[in-house]
Amino acid sequence: MPALTLRPGEWIGWQDIPGRHAGWPPGPVFVTALAPLRSGRRLLDLHVIRPFRPVVAIRDSVRLQVMQRGPGLILGSTTDEAGTERLVVITPLTFDWFREHCSLLTDRFPPSRFTADEDGAPVTTMTGPAYARCLFGREETAMLDGVTEESLPGPKPPMAASQARFRLDHTYDPFDSWLIWRGTAPRAMRDKWLICARDGHLLFRRRAGGHLIYAVEATWRGDRLHLGTVTASRDPRAWAVTDDRHDRDLVVHLINLLLIGVPESAPGAPR
Structure with a gap:
């Protein structure tokens, strides 16, 4: 299995340890842009949308120090503006990931509730990205603002x-x-x-x-x-x-x- 590769326009499983907001699901996040820094220090600048946070979703920029990259996994660390260091665990987004980390959501909104995603496109197989589209939509404006x-x-x-x-x-x-x-x-x-x-x-x-x-x-x-x-x-x-x-x-x-x-x-x- 090849090493996990991040791409703009994709949902990924994301865990911050310690978490950012007590009692909230850790992720997922939607990658809008990324750029490796040419420093030789395995630094990666990521631009993401974080839907799970108090009040509303936000855009966020993260400088990730990559510690390990392997099949289906990236481990890294970040330091926020307050100086808090966090371990970051990045994995492919699957529906099982949602069930493990966001059970409050999957219990209330099981796949059976969705025959179409937020844009009306039919849902035939409930993958992790398909479930994310059902919840948050396909467009970045919908991910950030919800329904209008x-x-x-x-x-x-x-x-x-x-x-x-x-x-x-x-x-x-x-x-x-x-x-x-x-x-x-x-x-x-x-x-x-x-x-x-x-x-x-x-x-x-x-x-x-x-x-x-x-x-x-x-x-x-x-x-x-x-x-x-x-x-x-x-x-x-x-x-x-x-x-x-x-x-x-x-x-x-x-x-x-x-x-x-x-x-x-x-x-x-x-x-």
């Missing part, structure tokens, strides 16, 4: 003038907050909702017609997301529900099911 309103084709009308308001008032833990903020877009025909963050709100649009049904105030409190007032459409042409309690239950259900990946019994309402 542009992820839903067609018209996206503003909230109807006829509205109701009620309180959600819930603060989520850091990992759930990260999942919520990334949003979700329809993939298969059965999927009915686009949910994305914009201008301090979490927006819920119906796939049919692009109607904005809910806009939820979303505020970051450190690495925790607080959801406050919900504005709900009361335009009967877009949404037949007129009961605030039911709408509140449905918002919570959609967050749990589609964003956090924790199914609960759904309110008996039209979907």
